[in-house]
Every structure is written in structure tokens, then in C-alpha cells.
Amino acid sequence: MSTNDSQPGPADLGSLPFLNPPAPREHAPAAAGHLLRSATRAAGVGRIDPTAPAGFTPPPAPPTPVAAPLRDRSAAAAGAAQGQIPWEAVGEFREAVATFLAEAGQADPTMSDEDRQNLARQHTAELIRARVDDMTRARGSEAAWSADQQTDVAQAVFDAMFRLGRLQPLVDIKDVENIDIIGHDNVWLTIAGEDRVKYPHPIALNDDELEREINFIATRRGEGGRSFSSARPTLHLDLPGGARLAANARPILQRVGLTIRIHRHVDISLADQVASHTISQTAARFLDACVKAGLSLVTNGFQSSGKTTMLRALADCIPSHEKIATIENERELYLHERTEAHPLVLAYEYRPGEGEPGVDGARSGEYSLIQALKDSLRHTTDRIIVGEVRGEEIKAMLQAMQSGIGSMSTLHSQSPEDSIERMVTLMMSDGTNTTPAYCYRQIAQNIDLIVQMARIRDRETGRMRRVVTEISEIQPGEDSYGVARPTLSPIFAFDRTSHTLELGTLPSRGLLEKLADVGYDERELSPYGKEEAS
Incomplete structure (x- = not known):
């Protein structure tokens, strides 16, 4: 295989499949669908609002988010998209979707990971549509999120729950090889064949949140899960898709330090x-x-x-x-x-x-x-x-x-x-x-x-x-x-x-x-x- 003709795509770092996921099993929508309808009604989605202007038609729900829209973006394009994402809303939606999935899991303990992801997508889309409806009624359609913003918000919620959160758009940047982070607002990228460049946006609200996000990534690896905190301040992980993560927490560093090395050439001769x-x-x-x-x-x-x-x-x-x-x-x-x-x-x-180490160390x-x-x-x-x-x-x-x-x-x-x-x-x-x-x-x-x-x-x-x-x-x-x-x-x-x-x-x-x-x-x-x- 020639590296010029068939390069592997950007690192896919999700521990769960999310590109074109299979449809939920037949028994899942019965219980989860009921919850989805209840959550939709609670959010005001799908019901007639008597205070809405005459002739008002709510905008359609954003398409089911997939990873593809954010993949292969240039560093500049990824930075521009990140700058338009309302991160407070992403955090709010993430909490709402997490609560919804917890309830769905109680209703159906046998729910698969694919089912959870599909339900998360559906519920996220409903939440976004409800938010856009509110924005349109309050300030007009021009003040509401654009279709691209809706897609990016939906993907950001999905990334926060199942992938690398705000780090994910960075690893999806075309030809990125290294991501160097010292603190939540000091982020640098190495693109193939180029020198390091500073990324224009923070990837967390503060260093505490960055540390929590890294710990979340580390602990969800199933039996291979590891912890990351001041008590366990060193972390080394392989990430699916050809990447390696190294991190150190405070107090051994003044600020949280994180490096992701992405191996683009896995299939090579x-x-x-x-x-x-x-x-x-x-x-x-x-x-x-x-x-x-x-x-x-x-x-x-x-x-x-x-x-x-x-x-x-x-x-x-x-x-x-x-x-x-x-x-x-x-x-x-x-x-x-x-x-x-x-x-x-x-x-x-x-x-x-x-x-503590045993007798054998x-x-x-x-x-x-x-x-x-x-x-x-x-x-x-x-x-x-x-x-x-x-x-x-x-x-x-x-x-x-x-x-x-x-x-x-x-x-x-x-x-x-x-x-x-x-x-x-x-x-x-x-x-x-x-x-x-x-x-x-x-x-x-x-x-x-x-x-x-x-x-x-x-x-x-x-x-x-x-x-x-x-x-x-x-x-x-x-x-x-x-x-x-x-x-x-x-x-x-x-x-x-x-x-x-x-x-x-x-x-x-x-x-x-x-x-x-x-x-x-x-x-x-x-x-x-x-x-x-x-």
C-alpha cells in the first residue's frame, strides 16, 4: 500500500462505535421511546404553544449527528467551529442526556451501547430543537443557532459523552500529529511537516475541569480503566484508532499537562x-x-x-x-x-x-x-x-x-x-x-x-x-x-x-x-x- 494513495483517516478515538451505528434492538424503543416522548413533552417540544406568533413554524430538528462533519477539518476551520459552540449549553445538554440515559437504563438494564448512543442522539436532537424554538420565539429566527451550529452542538454533546469531549475536534483535525496542552487555555498543535501552532480556544473552563475530563476518559476503559487525579498524577493510555495519551496532574506539575500523539501511519510498509x-x-x-x-x-x-x-x-x-x-x-x-x-x-x-506494593514489589x-x-x-x-x-x-x-x-x-x-x-x-x-x-x-x-x-x-x-x-x-x-x-x-x-x-x-x-x-x-x-x- 502506498501512503500517498491510501492514508488512514484521522484517529477515531471513541471506545464505542459511532459512525453509522446500527439501529437499536427491537425491544429498546418501547421503554426508551416512552422516556423520550416524556422528556420531549417536558421540554416543550412537539406541543402547540398558544403564545407563539401566528403562522410560527418551529424549525426542523437537526439531523442525527455523526462524526463525519468534524473530520478532516483544517486547524483553522476546527478553531472557527469551536469558537461558535455555546459550551454552557453543551454542558447542560450533556447532563440532561446523561440523566435520560440513566432512566432508560433502569427501564431496560439489557440495553446495548449502540442503543444508548442512538437514544443519546435522538434526545440531543430534541433538546436542540426545543432550544432553537425558544430562541426563535424570543428573538427571531436570525438570533437562533444556524444549521451548522446545531450540528456542531449535537456532535459536541456526543463527544462529551462517548468520546474525548472538547479534545475530539483537535484529534479530528486533518494531518494533526501532536497535541500539546499545558493548562486548559494553552493548547498547541503539530501538523504534519509543520512547526507547532497555538490553538486559539481553551479546551475546558479551567484546569480543574480539564483534570476531571481526563479522569473521565481514563476511567471508562472498562477493565483497562485507570484513574487520574492528584493521588494518581501520572497517566499513560493507548486510545483506539492509533493514538497515545500521556498526562500529569497537579501538584507534580504547576498546571495539568497533556500530550496526545496520533499515529497516522499504522498500516505501512x-x-x-x-x-x-x-x-x-x-x-x-x-x-x-x-x-x-x-x-x-x-x-x-x-x-x-x-x-x-x-x-x-x-x-x-x-x-x-x-x-x-x-x-x-x-x-x-x-x-x-x-x-x-x-x-x-x-x-x-x-x-x-x-x-501499596507487596513483598515482591x-x-x-x-x-x-x-x-x-x-x-x-x-x-x-x-x-x-x-x-x-x-x-x-x-x-x-x-x-x-x-x-x-x-x-x-x-x-x-x-x-x-x-x-x-x-x-x-x-x-x-x-x-x-x-x-x-x-x-x-x-x-x-x-x-x-x-x-x-x-x-x-x-x-x-x-x-x-x-x-x-x-x-x-x-x-x-x-x-x-x-x-x-x-x-x-x-x-x-x-x-x-x-x-x-x-x-x-x-x-x-x-x-x-x-x-x-x-x-x-x-x-x-x-x-x-x-x-x-x-
Whole structure:
């Protein structure tokens, strides 16, 4: 698939289906419909008002709201729409609809989520129509909400109840990649290829409300629900549709801090990376052979450099018959959603515990990455992929590389050289008596390649883009006073003058022999076959 031809749409972050929802079950309207009619009469909708002007005809109810009108808007269009939404009315309608659904749930305890959403849409439409009627009678039709405003209000109520509330229009902005929030009125967006821009509107009345909204999002994840408050001030969540949320509450921050990272390229291949000029054709063929040969790779780079996207593209090279386990603190690889490419994927996710740590240091209900690794081995997996390595994940990563074939992970550091020291630091940070010599030996024995990523400014377009800047082989180093630091051999290196990915040194004979087993011809690494990366 080409990223240019078939990009995934904006992240759909609702935990419940809401695009073209199925009709309610046959038994639901009987009880809920009665409540809807009662609520409508109480709101004055559908009855003749004797004080209405002669010839007055109430405007029609707004169409049943769906997510589509707000999707793919530009940042400017989304900002303009948000500025026209009466948020006090949205809050009022949300409370009314919540009360209505609670009563409907008591009348029919077996009501499905789809039924609840449909009833919420219907009741919201009735409330809006009643409000527009009142506005028209009081001040004339020109003072009433326009059709677009009615649609936006209806969607805002739905988002507040079932999605991300006032955050939802932000994630629906076309090509948005990052949402950075420090306080309810300090919101910044990163659009693909552009610098951060400030969003013109607050996304809550105050920081207290923002904190409550984040807690609402966190706690409604069913069995995976988490809390967010001053008592639990750190939150990390994966959000359906390819996004990751990180938040910190007061008092560990002066103001509530929230970051949403939206992964636009979930279904991606190395061919797509070549098409976007992230990597050269020669380097892509080399990495494809490395994955098929079962080598272990680490994609390395700073934030937003394209590490996770490259990891997904590398995972795309894994043969479809292989059984894969992904182990992550928060799911963001989403290989389990690509069932055609990878029908056998066990997607493990860390789960925090509650209460005080026990004798073993674990909290009640906690599910650790090491436990996930042990469980995955009992499933006879062919590949074990540990996603982002930021701390204790390093243990799971190295054990996965020892236990399976061709493990992959991502790491945060500036260069392949720095990545080795970063891994040593993480391995020694757990308080055990791990020595640098042991760490270096584990790295040299278990990791084959470092794929370095970076963001550069394209000289032709002036926009930021992501590129592979180096592909290096890790080899054992010479012993120096009992410590053998691994060495790095750059097989490909990015020339920042020409903006091309140049061939470097040949891989070791042992690595070439592994590649030959999967049909790779080392002559492809001939210096006469250099290709531009851009």
C-alpha cells in the first residue's frame, strides 16, 4: 500500500462505535421511546404553544449527528467551529442526556451501547430543537443557532459523552500529529511537516475541569480503566484508532499537562517508506532481508523522529504465517489490527496495580512486562516485539532478543553510539549489581542492528520530514581492562550535504551469511549501486 494513495483517516478515538451505528434492538424503543416522548413533552417540544406568533413554524430538528462533519477539518476551520459552540449549553445538554440515559437504563438494564448512543442522539436532537424554538420565539429566527451550529452542538454533546469531549475536534483535525496542552487555555498543535501552532480556544473552563475530563476518559476503559487525579498524577493510555495519551496532574506539575500523539501511519510498509523518501530502495531491501533472516533490530531517535512508524514498516516484513507477540506499556504498534498481514498476534499491554506494593514489589492487579514476556513464551511465539524502551522495558527487550528470533524495539537517543550508552544506563538503573561489562556483553550478543531516525527540513519544500540517517551493525569490541564496549559499523549513512543515504562498510561475514540464507545477494551493497534517499 502506498501512503500517498491510501492514508488512514484521522484517529477515531471513541471506545464505542459511532459512525453509522446500527439501529437499536427491537425491544429498546418501547421503554426508551416512552422516556423520550416524556422528556420531549417536558421540554416543550412537539406541543402547540398558544403564545407563539401566528403562522410560527418551529424549525426542523437537526439531523442525527455523526462524526463525519468534524473530520478532516483544517486547524483553522476546527478553531472557527469551536469558537461558535455555546459550551454552557453543551454542558447542560450533556447532563440532561446523561440523566435520560440513566432512566432508560433502569427501564431496560439489557440495553446495548449502540442503543444508548442512538437514544443519546435522538434526545440531543430534541433538546436542540426545543432550544432553537425558544430562541426563535424570543428573538427571531436570525438570533437562533444556524444549521451548522446545531450540528456542531449535537456532535459536541456526543463527544462529551462517548468520546474525548472538547479534545475530539483537535484529534479530528486533518494531518494533526501532536497535541500539546499545558493548562486548559494553552493548547498547541503539530501538523504534519509543520512547526507547532497555538490553538486559539481553551479546551475546558479551567484546569480543574480539564483534570476531571481526563479522569473521565481514563476511567471508562472498562477493565483497562485507570484513574487520574492528584493521588494518581501520572497517566499513560493507548486510545483506539492509533493514538497515545500521556498526562500529569497537579501538584507534580504547576498546571495539568497533556500530550496526545496520533499515529497516522499504522498500516505501512518499507515500500511506503521508500515512496516518502524516508529510506532508499537499497537500504529498504537490506532491512527486509534482515527481518526475514531473524535479526534483532532497534530503531533509535528523538521524539517524533519516526521510530515507531519505521518499526511498523519493519514488522510488515515478517512472514504472515509467523506468530507474533507485542509487549508494550501502552499499545501503539497495532499489529493485531492488521489481521490480513498478521493473523497471529498477541498484543500484551502493561496494567498498573492498586494499593501499596507487596513483598515482591508489585501492586495488587499489576501486570508487568516481564510477566507478559513469560506468558508470550508459553504461546510458542516466533517473534517477540517489545515496543518503546524507556526504563524497565530494557529487561523485557533483552530477554525477548534472547528468547525469540528477530525481536524489535524503539529507543530514545541521538545517535547509534549514544544508544549503546543509553541501554547500559537503563540496564544498570534497577538497583541490582549489574556491571558495565555485563551490559556491553548482552548488547553485543543480542542486538544486530541500530536503525537511526531523524527529522530534517526538506530543502525543496521547507517542510520537516523523517529520514533514516544511519543503519549500523553492532559488533563485539576489544577487551579493555575487562570491559569490551561494542563497536558500530555503519552500513548506510546519511549525507546531510547531498541528502542521500550512502553505502558505508560491508556487514560482517556472519551477518551476510544469515542474509544469504533468505536469498539476499550481497552484491546489492556494491558501492556502484548507491541510491538517493530523497
